[in-house]
Amino acid sequence: MDQQLARAEQGVRELRATRNDRWYPKFHIAARAGWINDPNGLCHFNDRYQVYFQHHPYSSDWGPMHWGHVSSADLVTWRREPIAMAPSVAEDRDGVFSGSAVVSDEHELLVYFTGHRWRNGVDEDDGNLQVQCLAVSKDGITFEKQGTVVECPDGLMHFRDPKVWRTGDRGYMIFGACSPDNRGEVWLYTSDDMRDWTFDRVLYRDPDPHTFMLECPDLFPLGDKWVLTYCPMGRRPKKYRARNRHNAGYVVGTWSPGEEFRPLTEYRPIDWGANYYAPQSFQAPDGRRLMLAWMGSFGIPAASQLTDGWSGQMTVHRELTLGDDNRLIAVPIAELTQLRTATHDFGLVAMGPNETRTLAENVDAAEVEIDIDLAGSTAERVGLAINKTPDGHETLVGYDDLARRVFVDRRNSGHGNRGYRAAPCSSGRVKLRVLVDRGSVEVFVNDGAETVSSLIFAADGPRSIELYTECGDATIPRLVVHRLGSIWEDAR
Ligand code: FRU
Numbered sequence: 001m002d003q004q005l006a007r008a009e010q011g012v013r014e015l016r017a018t019r020n021d022r023w024y025p026k027f028h029i030a031a032r033a034g035w036i037n038d039p040n041g042l043c044h045f046n047d048r049y050q051v052y053f054q055h056h057p058y059s060s061d062w063g064p065m066h067w068g069h070v071s072s073a074d075l076v077t078w079r080r081e082p083i084a085m086a087p088s089v090a091e092d093r094d095g096v097f098s099g100s101a102v103v104s105d106e107h108e109l110l111v112y113f114t115g116h117r118w119r120n121g122v123d124e125d126d127g128n129l130q131v132q133c134l135a136v137s138k139d140g141i142t143f144e145k146q147g148t149v150v151e152c153p154d155g156l157m158h159f160r161d162p163k164v165w166r167t168g169d170r171g172y173m174i175f176g177a178c179s180p181d182n183r184g185e186v187w188l189y190t191s192d193d194m195r196d197w198t199f200d201r202v203l204y205r206d207p208d209p210h211t212f213m214l215e216c217p218d219l220f221p222l223g224d225k226w227v228l229t230y231c232p233m234g235r236r237p238k239k240y241r242a243r244n245r246h247n248a249g250y251v252v253g254t255w256s257p258g259e260e261f262r263p264l265t266e267y268r269p270i271d272w273g274a275n276y277y278a279p280q281s282f283q284a285p286d287g288r289r290l291m292l293a294w295m296g297s298f299g300i301p302a303a304s305q306l307t308d309g310w311s312g313q314m315t316v317h318r319e320l321t322l323g324d325d326n327r328l329i330a331v332p333i334a335e336l337t338q339l340r341t342a343t344h345d346f347g348l349v350a351m352g353p354n355e356t357r358t359l360a361e362n363v364d365a366a367e368v369e370i371d372i373d374l375a376g377s378t379a380e381r382v383g384l385a386i387n388k389t390p391d392g393h394e395t396l397v398g399y400d401d402l403a404r405r406v407f408v409d410r411r412n413s414g415h416g417n418r419g420y421r422a423a424p425c426s427s428g429r430v431k432l433r434v435l436v437d438r439g440s441v442e443v444f445v446n447d448g449a450e451t452v453s454s455l456i457f458a459a460d461g462p463r464s465i466e467l468y469t470e471c472g473d474a475t476i477p478r479l480v481v482h483r484l485g486s487i488w489e490d491a492r
Contacts, residue, residue, distance in 0.1 A: 001085065001143075004086035004088045008083045009082065015309045019033045022438065022458075023457050026437055027339055027485070028315070029487070030310060030313040031312075034056050034057045035305070036296070037277075038277070038280070041100055045109050052101075053069075055067060055083065060304070061305065061311070065116070066085060067084040069081035069082065075335045079489045080489075084137075084143055091131050092133060098114060098160065098161045098216055099114060113162065132159075132175060156177060156178060159176075161175050163175065163217060163280070170190055170191065171191040172257070173188070173190070174203060174217050176214040177214075179202075183206065185202050185205045187201075187203065188201050208232065212234045214233070215231040216231050216278040217229065218230070219255065222322040226253055227252050229279055235247055243274070244275070244277075248276055249267045249269050251265055252328070253265070264326060270330070271293070273408060274419055275454050279293035289319070289320045291319075292315060292318075293315045293453075294313075295453055295454075313439065316332050316333070318451075319334070330451055331447060339484045340484060343480060344359075351379070351467065351469045351474040353378075353472050354470060355469050356466050359464075362464070363386075364463065365438065366483050367482045368433070368479075369479070369482075370478065370480075372431075374401070377401075381398055381468075382467075382469045387414070387436070387456060389460065396412075399432075404424065405423060406423050406432065407422035408443060408452050413456045415457035415458070416455065429446055431446050431447065432445060441453070
């Protein structure tokens with residue numbers, strides 16, 4: 001693989017020289033240049049948090065997949081690492097697809113991934129040939145491929161994205177499959193030595209008849225429940241749901257080794273934004289369940305993909321808990337507050353009807369905390385205009401009292417895909433944390449009860465943040481704007 005990796009590093013160096021940084025993230029993980037999608041192999045190994053990701057180092061479009069790599073001692077400052085894996089053997093000839101990592105008793109990093117081939121050797125027209133593979137590393141940097149550990153039954157088109165964990169002294173592996181009758185399923189395999197894997201059962205089948213594949217499944221405990229997350233392919237849009245070409249959701253249930261997974265809830269979106277896909281979780285050494293997802297686009301290209309030499313970024317790391325109503329709660333990890341470089345506390349703010357107020361100018365990365373007192377407000381919409389540029393472009397983030405939703409409206413963002421996305425917010429309480437990076441926004445509603453994450457590509461010029469009301473006034477008991485610094489150890 002050494003030769004392929006050296007070539008890939010050269011490819012990314014060349015692209016890096018052309019990278020335009022107007023939308024390049026300051027506090028979200030992204031590749032130096034080129035394309036990225038799913039987070040892979042998330043773990044804490046050798047005293048560092050390791051994040052691998054699907055990566056095409058030769059262009060800002062999807063292509064033969066490599067595993068890119070960054071690492072961090074503290075989840076705040078990140079170091080670029082060499083590309084970890086490239087297509088190099090027969091079974092991953094056309095791509096080292098998504099997968100996960102576990103640390104062995106011998107203190108090696110075991111990564112399980114999908115080796116991908118096009119059946120016709122060129123494209124998807126005649127389908128895929130996908131198998132689950134193992135690679136082993138002593139340092140998390142260089143990997144030795146060990147070949148296939150799970151073969152694909154004859155004729156199955158989609159068979160990928162292993163997520164592996166250990167419970168007691170057994171290994172468990174789930175991945176997504178398209179059944180012979182074209183339905184999306186999660187398959188479970190088990191192993192006593194992490195090398196020989198045996199089919200256990202079809203753990204889950206999505207009830208939606210249009211859903212033909214469940215990409216990137218994950219199954220993890222929260223309290224006394226288990227959460228199954230996955231990305232259904234084929235879901236049809238319904239009202240505010242499944243509006244993206246690629247959607248991610250979850251089901252909460254019970255599970256224990258040797259048992260069925262028994263759902264207690266219906267499928268629900270994890271995030272309501274335009275760009276949230278392929279989430280993967282892992283357990284931090286202190287016991288927290290953390291999750292990372294890809295913000296990108298397979299359909300309409302991201303604006304940066306067309307002109308700027310890079311495409312795709314991760315969300316921030318989110319800490320997960322389960323609410324009393326079995327709702328997945330996701331908040332930015334506590335470490336994120338260390339990125340704050342300057343803070344302006346506006347205290348209590350009273351806004352008149354149809355008023356606009358500038359909160360911050362020349363902003364590239366910021367966090368806004370805003371509570372809205374609905375009982376003391378009559379506004380139909382109240383919120384923030386972020387990425388406001390001198391030519392009048394802006395993205396709106398706020399609360400809509402007619403729909404009782406928190407929205408991100410990209411109608412007038414500047415570049416890239418438009419569209420409106422909104423999360424339910426009918427509790428009578430509106431408390432938002434809004435993370436604004438150069439090319440994205442993540443909104444956390446009511447302490448993580450809902451989230452809305454979308455890429456946004458601002459127009460040219462300095463960007464400001466405004467507060468606004470529409471058709472009524474607003475009482476805002478808390479309003480704080482923090483500027484945020486960079487996560488990168490060096491500027492590369
Ligand atoms: C999801 C996905 C995975 C696959 C990978 C390929 O985004 O399609 O199913 O392993 O991306 O890059």
